[in-house]
Structure formats: structure tokens, C-alpha cells
Amino acid sequence: MKDVNNQEGLNSIWTDSLTRNLRPNGNALIDHLRTVHQKHTGFTEECAISCRDEVGRNSYEWLAELVPNNSSVRVLDLACGSGPLLKMLFDRNKNLNLKGVDMCPEELALAKTRLINSGTNFFVSKAQNLSAISDNSIDIVLCHWALTLMDPIAPVLDEVRRVLTSEGRFAALVDGQMNTAPGYKEVHDLIYSYVQEEIPSYGKIDLGDPRIRGSESLSNLMHKAFPKSNITIESNVVSMEGPVNQVAEIAAGFFYAAFVLRPDKRKLMITSLSNLLAISKDSTDGERQGRFSMPISRLLVMPDIK
């Protein structure tokens, strides 16, 4: 696990705008995401891999189930980050034709290392402009935990529609409804309360387009972007258990907000979070066990073939 407590807090054009009570624009969002991912490359997968649903699947595995296991299916992982999903797909079927896009070069460098000699093509690009990918050339576009961050979202969906074949599918793993995972809202509120002590308006404006976070608004958005398709949104909950300090570090590591905290403040937050997540009362912290649960949703857009 990365020792984020040894690093400075994080400043970006986004945090600077919020501190000055200004509304951050699209460039501020890009700058913030790049700053976080440059400093904490690969952070998403630690939490996402550790959390499993009641039948033992993590969120990458749940999303990967939607990829047909036939030979030479053409897959694009949109905002692939450090490449855990692509690696999982490659290990499962070496004949898949894999492509990954991300706007953060540091994340892509990690993905390239882990997928060396796999034949995967990587592109540093924003999801709003996929000019490196030809029209009608992809059978399934996947997007794991990144759609929520994209603003503007309309050009992203236009690009997804353009690169997909007429029978192609779009599948995304996004945040679920907060109240569907026990204790998740309390974790969210605790982390945000620490961040808001430093930047009072943090959280009033979401990273990305808020419509992706609600199932009704997500469904409306997708019906508009893909009018001839069937849209389904399924809910699930993934959890992890372990020594409580470790669970608290991994859970906090999943919240972009937590990276904004200075090291001293972050330590205090982790202590409070450990108390919140504890499920046993053993005397030493090393032995105390903790549990963290997270709501997730799986979106599938597929052509309406009658």
C-alpha cells in the first residue's frame, strides 16, 4: 500500500477555484484529475480489487462478465487507468483485441508495463475525442469507475456511439446509490467533513457530471444518447474486511476528496474512520477488524435487436 501520509496535501486549479469560492470549469476538472493520478498512480485498483460482492466478484470481474468470451472480440477500455481490467481480460482470453484510452500518461505507463507483449494498443487521449479509434471498429466499450468523472459527458457518449459497431455494446461500472450499502454514507460524510474544514465548498460541486450518479438521471441520459438501444442498470454492493487501519486506509484511498487533506489532517481522519469501520473491539489496533461496503451499479447499453 502507498504511504499517502508521507506526502503533501494536494493543490490543483480545481481546489484553488473552490478555495476562492469560484465555480471550477472543465479545465480545472482535468487538471485536478491529472494531479491526483500523477501523484497516486494506480490508486483505484487497490480498493476496487479488495472489495467483493456476496458471490466473491470484485467490480472489475462483474463488469468483465459482459464481455463475450469469443475469439477476437474488439474491446475498448475507456479511461483504463493502470490497466487492471484489460489485464484481467487478457489473462482470460489471449485472443481478444484490446485497446485502452486514458488522459493520464502516468496511469497508461503502468498499464503498458503490466500488459507488455499482450498486443494491447494504448492511446493517451480524452474520452471526449477518440480520433485514434476508427468508426464502427469496436464490439464492446467498457468504462470502469470513470464515467462519473467526465464533464462534458455528451461528446463522450457521441464518441462511444461512433466507435461501436451497429451490434456493439457499452458497459460501465459507476457509483451506486449511497444508501444501498450499509455505512457508506457515514464514510462519505466523515471524509467530506474533514475536507470541508479546509475547503468549505468542497463537495458542493461534483467532480464530473452529476447525472451519472443517479440511476434515473443516468437512464434518461443514456436513452437520449442511444435512442435505439436497451438500457439496463443493475445494483450491487461490494465489501472488504480486515485489520481496521488497513481497511480505513484502503477505503479512504478510494475517495478523491481524501487526497486533498494535508498529512496531519489525513491521519486524524483515518483514526476517526477506523473507529467508524471497526466491527470488533479487540484491544490493540492491529487486531481490531473493520468492514467497508460500497454501492456499485452496472450500466449496459445494447442494441435493440428485434
Ligand SMILES: C[S@@+](CC[C@H](N)C(=O)[O-])C[C@H]1O[C@@H](n2cnc3c(N)ncnc32)[C@H](O)[C@@H]1O
Ligand atoms: C478512478 S480512475 C479508474 C481507472 C480504471 N478504469 C480503473 O477502474 O482501475 C479514473 C480514470 O479516468 C481517467 N479519466 C477521467 N476523465 C477522463 C477523460 N475525460 N478522458 C480520459 N480519461 C479520463 C483518469 O485519468 C483515471 O485514470
